[in-house]
Amino acid sequence: MTSRPVTGPTVPGVVTAAPPLSFAGVTRSFGRSRAVDAVSLTAGPGVVGLLGPNGAGKSTLLRIAATVLAPDRGEVRLLGLDPSRPDERLEVRRRLGYLPQAPGLYPGFTPFDLVDYVAVLKEHTHAARRREEVRRVLVSVGLEDDMHRKIRRLSGGTRQRVALAAALLGDPDLLVLDEPATGLDPEQRLRLRSLLSQARTVVMATHHIAEVSSVCHEVHVVLGGRVHFSGPPAGLAALAAGRVWEDDRPDPRAVHSWLTPAGTHRHVGEPPAGAALVAPTLDDGYLLLTAEARR
Numbered sequence: 260m261t262s263r264p265v266t267g268p269t270v271p272g273v274v275t276a277a278p279p280l281s282f283a284g285v286t287r288s289f290g291r292s293r294a295v296d297a298v299s300l301t302a303g304p305g306v307v308g309l310l311g312p313n314g315a316g317k318s319t320l321l322r323i324a325a326t327v328l329a330p331d332r333g334e335v336r337l338l339g340l341d342p343s344r345p346d347e348r349l350e351v352r353r354r355l356g357y358l359p360q361a362p363g364l365y366p367g368f369t370p371f372d373l374v375d376y377v378a379v380l381k382e383h384t385h386a387a388r389r390r391e392e393v394r395r396v397l398v399s400v401g402l403e404d405d406m407h408r409k410i411r412r413l414s415g416g417t418r419q420r421v422a423l424a425a426a427l428l429g430d431p432d433l434l435v436l437d438e439p440a441t442g443l444d445p446e447q448r449l450r451l452r453s454l455l456s457q458a459r460t461v462v463m464a465t466h467h468i469a470e471v472s473s474v475c476h477e478v479h480v481v482l483g484g485r486v487h488f489s490g491p492p493a494g495l496a497a498l499a500a501g502r503v504w505e506d507d508r509p510d511p512r513a514v515h516s517w518l519t520p521a522g523t524h525r526h527v528g529e530p531p532a533g534a535a536l537v538a539p540t541l542d543d544g545y546l547l548l549t550a551e552a553r554r
């Protein structure tokens with residue numbers, strides 16, 4: 260796959276590389292509730308994950324990244340463009356693919372008709388090339404046998420793949436995916452990982468830590484509308500280094516304790532003297548971070 264360079268506003272003689280996504284002090288409230296609070300982050304080429312509990316503000320951030328929602332305050336740059344300007348917003352939308360958390364799919368359409376309709380909206384005007392592209396994205400998500408069945412007859416995971424196919428139209432420069440693995444079976448999850456690895460820049464919210472460790476080069480942990488951690492997945496796991504131990508009973512001193520499938524109790528927090536320390540995982544780092552942020 261070829262990659263197009265993303266460049267920001269140019270100074271004569273100087274080409275400035277702008278990250279495909281950049282948020283600075285982005286804030287968005289709904290009534291009195293602040294869903295996103297002064298968030299600054301960037302996403303370069305590759306896959307960036309957003310992790311966080313329900314209601315943390317991940318979808319709100321992604322809706323801003325998809326130009327569906329405008330921030331109340333702060334600066335957003337997408338593909339080096341300013342989406343608050345109508346002409347630049349249109350250009351961003353041409354080069355962006357978005358999978359919302361609850362995609363609305365017309366049940367009477369077939370996947371082919373639905374994705375073709377989205378392709379028309381995205382200005383794929385050449386009919387034969389458009390149909391070829393619609394077929395390509397549907398095949399890429401494994402819908403070759405279901406593309407002409409009515410959406411109302413499809414399973415939940417299959418519908419999710421229809422919405423994903425629509426987001427992949429035109430091989431976007433920026434893919435914004437809100438929980439793309441929802442409802443996918445293990446085989447389709449593997450397919451998704453491979454699709455993500457081939458994409459240019461992906462920003463995705465997920466509750467699946469396994470997805471983060473397998474495809475993301477960077478992860479942001481969002482809690483209460485703020486970013487509490489930004490870095491590589493290994494860095495999130497490393498937060499729990501020396502703070503994970505196992506033994507044969509629950510430990511009330513731990514921040515979190517749970518029974519593992521092996522029958523031992525795993526704990527994160529400040530270990531007692533003589534505790535049997537074990538290597539931390541991404542789950543341990545995430546659990547420790549969220550628990551400490553809530554204190």
Ligand SMILES: Nc1ncnc2c1ncn2[C@@H]1O[C@H](COP(=O)(O)OP(=O)(O)OP(=O)(O)O)[C@@H](O)[C@H]1O
Pocket residue numbers: 289292293294311312313314315316317318319320360
């Ligand atoms: N349109 C809206 N109107 C009012 N409140 C909203 C709206 N959208 C989001 N919120 C609120 O903003 C906060 C953040 O919601 P958001 O959907 O961004 O969280 P999330 O991290 O994506 O959660 P989840 O993991 O459950 O999808 C929540 O308190 C939510 O109730």
